[in-house]
Amino acid sequence: MKKNSILLAFCLVFLYSNAQEKKIWNETEKEKQERLAWWTNDRFGMFIHWGTYSMAARHEKVIKNEKMSDEYYKRYFDNFNPDLYNPSEWAKMAKAAGMKYAVITTKHHEGFSLFDSKHTEYKITKTPYGKDALKEWVEAFRAEGLKIGFYYSVIDWHHPDYTIDRVHPRAPKNDADYEALNKGRDMNVYRKFMKDQMTELLTKYGKVDMLWLDFSFPGKNGKGSEDWDSVGLMKLVRKLQPGIIVNDRLDIKDYAGGWDFTTPEQFKVTEWPTDNGKKIPWETCQTFSGSWGYYRDELTWKDNKQLLVLLIESVSKGGNVLLNVGPTGRGEIDYRAQSALGKIGDWMKYNGKSIYGCTQAPAEFEVPENSLLTYNPTTNRLYIHLIDYPLENFTLKGMKGKIKYVQFLHDNSEIKITKRQGFGAGAGEGIQENDVNLSIPIVKPNVAIPVIEVILN
Missing domain, CATH: 3.20.20.80 (Glycosidases)
Incomplete structure (x- = not known):
């Protein structure tokens, strides 16, 4: 028992010393x-x-x-x-x-x-x-x-x-x-x-x-x-x-x-x-x-x-x-x-x-199709980068009740929350109760990659 205790103590000293050696500074x-x-x-x-x-x-x-x-x-x-x-x-x-x-x-x-x-x-x-x-x-x-x-x-x-x-x-x-x-x-x-x-x-x-x-x-x-x-x-x-x-x-x-x-x-x-x-x-x-x-x-x-x-x-x-x-x-x-x-x-x-002050968006926000998300944790704003510009309707999954205001970032012009546009079979396909639909202008803004700024609640 005494030998085991001595061995254990030696191992702990060795591990502690080794840990100390693996540190440049505190x-x-x-x-x-x-x-x-x-x-x-x-x-x-x-x-x-x-x-x-x-x-x-x-x-x-x-x-x-x-x-x-x-x-x-x-x-x-x-x-x-x-x-x-x-x-x-x-x-x-x-x-x-x-x-x-x-x-x-x-x-x-x-x-x-x-x-x-x-x-x-x-x-x-x-x-x-x-x-x-x-x-x-x-x-x-x-x-x-x-x-x-x-x-x-x-x-x-x-x-x-x-x-x-x-x-x-x-x-x-x-x-x-x-x-x-x-x-x-x-x-x-x-x-x-x-x-x-x-x-x-x-x-x-x-x-x-x-x-x-x-x-x-x-x-x-x-x-x-x-x-x-x-x-x-x-x-x-x-x-x-x-x-x-x-x-x-x-x-x-x-x-x-x-x-x-x-x-x-x-x-x-x-x-x-x-x-x-x-x-x-x-x-x-x-x-x-x-x-x-x-x-x-x-x-x-x-x-x-x-x-x-x-x-x-x-x-x-x-x-x-x-x-x-x-x-x-x-x-x-x-x-x-x-x-x-x-x-x-x-x-x-x-x-x-x-870009500045931004990082990965929280996991609760689903990334829309053909887009990239960044998030500013200080201002609580979500940025949706439209890599491929959508046609009129842009759906944000599970965002109902989370949004205070939506605008394009380049000019602070409002983007309205509306019902999904379109008629006929498949017009409302995939839309769930907690989703939010944005009405996007047909003409792409004069920006290489437009950004939607979502001001969160």
Whole structure:
């Protein structure tokens, strides 16, 4: 009995110690919700992928895709001089599109630093441009009232101590060749470099609202949390900027405080993502086309309706959208992206209330056919997005007694509750006693996706 008690006590101590090890910092669920409150309210942000790869104008991973040598790739660094770079114009575009925050690549996989780092010569201040583009960007976006975020790639294809792995441009075909290729490379040196740069980013530019770290790929010839010292890196981040919001790509999702939100990339989720059965904060990152960096000849661009549905559907499932632009080598946002942002802005000007502060509608509200619902819990308003415009009758199932007033959101014009219109067999088919029928004008309003605002009792 005594032995069993000792064993039990040992197990409890072990479990307690293990639990302690799985915590980056102490924060209650309420404190986390308050820290993320601005982000879950704002819902829509701009992602910006910009580096020397914009000179190649054919994908941000051009060095990997085309197996370029470092010597060849250096031409983009030597000639990087974005003379038309005006971050104030970028910020105004983002704001006009209805975006509330922005995240920019301070360093992508290529290893080029968009800021004046003391720890590398591979930085923008050593290019013909010669200035700290990140400093200019931060000032411009803050001036427009936008929250700022820094993307930082933990992958680095330029640093001499970063070991070659399976996603590296120099990745060999045979496993046996890794050891020879990595001779003399020291990840300890690289880990210190990362922390030194992170310290610069989180101390030189004032309050940083968001940090987007990218990315882990554990397994054979890969890199995970131990390779990055993810726990140490996150402890540093939390110490330097306690209010910052951080994504989930450091391979420490089992650590409390190791991440704040999850990041489905380039696809629409089927339902609100969960972790251990619990709904979690999430944001989908998306491109207008098939590339993150500027790609001159890329033609697979999403149309306006696709982009609006992406935003609406994400909010309808409790999520955010981070929509990417890839500026050119001269520092301008691609004309196609400018056009797309303008169209989104036209819609958001009149319908942003159905996005900001909104989330998934309560389960009691049935989603009408060809529609998407969002809900504002503060104002108690339900928003019905008419993805395919109906013909005259629009039935809301089980809504009798729940509605105070109904209107179109874009112009606050009343939508009347009436009996279902039509004659003959099937005219009233499917209508139940507790359903409500709305009389919709035959002519679709001059809005890409009209929104019905239901003011609830």
